[in-house]
Amino acid sequence: xxxxxxxxxxxxxxxxxxxxxxxxxxxxxxxxxxxxxxxxxxxxxxxxxxxxxxxxxxxxxxxxxxxxxxxxxxxxxxxxxxxxxxxxxxxxxxxxxxxxxxxxxxxxxxxxxxxxxxxxxxxxxxxxxxxxxxxxxxxxxxxxxxxxxxxxxxxxxxxxxxxxxxxxxxxxxxxxxxxxxxxxxxxxxxxxxxxxxxxxxxxxxxxxxxxxxxxxxxxxxxxxxxxxxxxxxxxxxxxxxxxxxxxxxxxxxxxxxxxxxxxxxxxxxxxxxxxxxxxxxxxxxxxxxxxxxxxxxxxxxxxxxxxxxxxxxxxxxxxxxxxxxxxxxxxxxxxxxxxxxxxxxxxxxxxxxxxxxxxxxxxxxxxxxxxxxxxxxxxxxxxxxxxxxxxxxxxxxxxxxxxxxxxxxxxxxxxxxxxxxxxxxxxxxxxxxxxxxxxxxxxxxxxxxxxxxxxxxxxxxxxxxxxxxxxxxxxxxxxxxxxxxxxxxxxxxxxxxxxxxxxxxxxxxxxxxxxxxxxxxxxxxxxxxxxxxxxxxxxxxxxxxxxxxxxxxxxxxxxxxxxxxxxxxxxxxxxxxxxxxxxxxxxxxxxxxxxxxxxxxxxxxxxxxxxxxxxxxxx
Numbered sequence: 184x185x186x187x188x189x190x191x192x193x194x195x196x197x198x199x200x201x202x203x204x205x206x207x208x209x210x211x212x213x214x215x216x217x218x219x220x221x222x223x224x225x226x227x228x229x230x231x232x233x234x235x236x237x238x239x240x241x242x243x244x245x246x247x248x249x250x251x252x253x254x255x256x257x258x259x260x261x262x263x264x265x266x267x268x269x270x271x272x273x274x275x276x277x278x279x280x281x282x283x284x285x286x287x288x289x290x291x292x293x294x295x296x297x298x299x300x301x302x303x304x305x306x307x308x309x310x311x312x313x314x315x316x317x318x319x320x321x322x323x324x325x326x327x328x329x330x331x332x333x334x335x336x337x338x339x340x341x342x343x344x345x346x347x348x349x350x351x352x353x354x355x356x357x358x359x360x361x362x363x364x365x366x367x368x369x370x371x372x373x374x375x376x377x378x379x380x381x382x383x384x385x386x387x388x389x390x391x392x393x394x395x396x397x398x399x400x401x402x403x404x405x406x407x408x409x410x411x412x413x414x415x416x417x418x419x420x421x422x423x424x425x426x427x428x429x430x431x432x433x434x435x436x437x438x439x440x441x442x443x444x445x446x447x448x449x450x451x452x453x454x455x456x457x458x459x460x461x462x463x464x465x466x467x468x469x470x471x472x473x474x475x476x477x478x479x480x481x482x483x484x485x486x487x488x489x490x491x492x493x494x495x496x497x498x499x500x501x502x503x504x505x506x507x508x509x510x511x512x513x514x515x516x517x518x519x520x521x522x523x524x525x526x527x528x529x530x531x532x533x534x535x536x537x538x539x540x541x542x543x544x545x546x547x548x549x550x551x552x553x554x555x556x557x558x559x560x561x562x563x564x565x566x567x568x569x570x571x572x573x574x575x576x577x578x579x580x581x582x583x584x585x586x587x588x589x590x591x592x593x594x595x596x597x598x599x600x601x602x603x604x605x606x607x608x609x610x611x612x613x614x615x616x617x618x619x620x621x622x623x624x625x626x627x628x629x630x631x632x633x634x635x636x637x638x639x640x641x642x643x644x645x646x647x648x649x650x651x652x653x654x655x656x657x658x659x660x661x662x663x664x665x666x667x668x669x670x671x672x673x674x675x676x677x678x679x680x681x682x683x684x685x686x687x688x689x690x691x692x693x694x695x696x697x698x699x700x701x702x703x704x705x706x707x708x709x710x711x712x713x714x715x716x717x718x719x720x721x722x723x724x725x726x727x728x729x730x731x732x733x734x735x736x737x738x739x740x741x742x743x744x745x746x747x748x749x750x751x752x753x754x755x756x757x758x759x760x761x762x763x764x765x766x767x768x769x770x771x772x773x774x775x776x777x778x779x780x781x782x783x784x785x786x787x788x789x790x791x792x793x794x795x796x797x798x799x800x801x802x
Contacts, residue, residue: 324435423447470504
């Protein structure tokens with residue numbers, strides 16, 4: 184974060200940048216226009232040609248061809264057309280799949296329908312030669328259907344979603360074509376667009392520069408690796424390092440492997456784990472493990488307060504497994520599932536002060552948890568929510584879960600009980616999206632509650648509105664968290680890194696109860712340059728924090744401001760964000776303004792899938 188005292192020259196520079204970005208939109212594409220004749224001459228017919236043929240007999244295909252191939256600035260929303268496209272695919276339900284073909288689109292193509300992938304840009308040509316195209320076997324491992332099976336529209340949608348969930352895939356589309364030899368057979372065309380796999384990190388702010396490099400698709404096998412070098416010395420070496428490895432859906436098993444090692448001046452840990460989630464209701468078994476070893480950055484015995492920086496020396500092991508039973512009722516509860524999960528959690532702390540040794544929390548702990556949940560979920564397609572044009576899968580449905588457990592250490596044994604409910608719903612007709620969730624959990628010692636937690640969340644996302652050639656959307660959210668009967672010092676914060684107020688970074692404000700209300704308005708510009716798209720945003724956040732009395736008796740802290748973000752969905756690099764925030768009430772040890780240039784990860788939706796019995800919600 185950079186705190187900058189603005190001079191007249193900086194104001195003039197920002198003003199020039201603003202007028203340049205708000206100038207009339209001009210779209211510059213790396214791809215040269217491809218005519219129908221060019222497509223027909225190809226030995227392997229492209230999707231554009233297929234859509235053009237189908238458009239003669241189908242209004243849906245006609246509009247899809249016009250919007251996605253002919254006119255970029257059509258008044259039709261892409262999400263509406265893709266929904267109709269799914270209905271067209273569903274017409275081939277119960278026909279036998281004769282063949283599955285894979286068609287991959289260049290990362291530099293302007294859309295997934297640009298299947299020819301012709302480019303006249305020399306830089307793009309050279310960059311393409313440096314990457315490895317995703318192996319067809321990797322793509323087929325992420326499909327939920329095979330040759331010889333009957334077509335099911337739900338399987339097609341699940342496969343698209345699974346492909347889009349991969350970090351190295353920008354977008355995916357599945358098209359069903361009738362076979363020319365037998366009307367009972369169909370051919371399935373799976374189209375994917377790779378993200379350009381390589382990215383880098385260079386930070387020159389401050390005294391110690393950082394340099395990093397990563398690849399999301401090593402050798403085309405979907406393996407993700409990253410390396411970061413921090414020139415600030417640590418107690419072990421003259422520089423800091425961060426290494427990570429991630430492998431999604433290993434050989435179609437739905438297991439994801441992840442390993443991290445970080446040794447820098449303010450943090451030192453390693454983590455290894457593997458997890459298989461209930462990605463679709465048809466998955467019968469799931470589970471995983473996570474082993475996390477954290478090292479204190481100070482060799483002296485640790486005493487309070489040290490919680491903000493997690494400056495403890497500990498080992499935590501987490502193992503869980505689950506069994507799901509799917510119900511096939513042809514009614515409201517279609518594709519719902521009843522799930523049973525079990526979890527074992529072990530923790531051990533080292534190098535503690537005498538005062539901390541008296542607290543059961545920091546003794547060797549063994550915990551066993553179980554849960555039963557009932558869920559119904561599905562997804563619909565949309566765009567321009569968290570990404571800048573790629574298809575996004577929005578979850579809807581509900582899940583309810585009851586948890587129970589037992590905790591043991593040298594001082595006492597405790598029981599545990601918890602409940603969770605969450606629901607996502609598209610407000611019809613075209614009124615946006617609403618997500619609600621609630622958690623209530625507590626341990627019990629001698630029939631008295633300990634470490635009780637209450638968490639409530641509400642989020643509203645408006646529908647996408649047209650503003651000239653641009654698109655506009657609003658986001659509203661409210662989060663409430665409270666801790667009761669704490670058995671050890673454990674605090675909440677309202678800083679941004681602790682799920683608090685934007686740009687807020689005060690460690691002096693802490694408590695056991697907090698409320699954060701956020702509002703953000705985003706204008707997605709139609710302006711595009713070499714695949715980079717821009718969005719302007721404004722925000723207003725309010726946060727309350729309390730330690731004892733009601734949180735609403737305290738005066739709130741505020742953060743308001745705006746800025747713009749630049750993103751290319753076809754690249755794996757993070758979103759570039761430039762933001763200015765103003766704090767009407769200056770926090771302790773804070774400033775009136777905060778200006779920062781940073782890279783931000785893309786947000787994601789809260790999922791409605793069954794989860795582990797115990798999840799720490801006190802954040």
